[in-house]
């Protein structure tokens with residue numbers, strides 16, 4: 001359950017966002033500049049709303065009235081960006097291990113071997129990111145996010161930097177993650193096709 005009621009303020013951009021949603025996989029759509037990334041950043045604790053409240057499954061991450069602002073590293077957020085943002089000088093295995101740095105001790109819902117199997121990246125472990133296709137790199141980025149032991153996955157247009165063929169390749173992996181890890185997901189996109197294929201519900205930021 002995602003329960004968001006916030007006021008975003010970034011420079012001259014200002015808007016109220018209210019999202020109360022029970023669906024496990026929520027797509028956030030809307031035109032460029034509507035504030036989609038800003039909402040993800042507010043959930044992740046990377047941007048602080050001017051006021052309001054953010055809770056996930058009753059866990060309060062931010063509440064300006066109660067002076068609650070859980071630091072990013074304690075929010076248990078797995079964030080997948082438009083670009084994979086892997087370390088270029090480290091192989092895939094080292095990039096995946098990096099995800100574990102963000103994990104709290106003792107929480108091991110996601111272990112390396114099952115995550116590697118889930119994403120079909122076992123044959124890529126010794127490769128550097130420059131030798132990965134865009135879609136493979138995104139699968140590694142998703143693996144890294146899972147190994148940080150998140151309570152929710154945030155996706156910010158993970159297909160937008162890929163060409164059509166690579167998008168088609170990645171969508172079934174996203175569907176597999178959705179179906180097998182069973183975490184809440186917020187998926188930002190402005191293309192209808194992937195939203196229809198991935199999300200249970202859609203919230204439009206107009």
Ligand SMILES: Nc1ncnc2c1ncn2[C@@H]1O[C@H](COP(=O)(O)OP(=O)(O)OP(=O)(O)O)[C@@H](O)[C@H]1O
Pocket residue numbers: 010011012013030031032033034035036037038039190
């Ligand atoms: N750090 C900032 N300072 C000032 N304005 C900002 C900042 N970050 C974002 N904005 C503005 O806030 C608005 C919302 O931006 P945001 O990136 O959240 O939109 P978006 O819906 O994700 O857009 P897109 O689909 O293009 O990624 C935009 O008008 C943007 O220019």
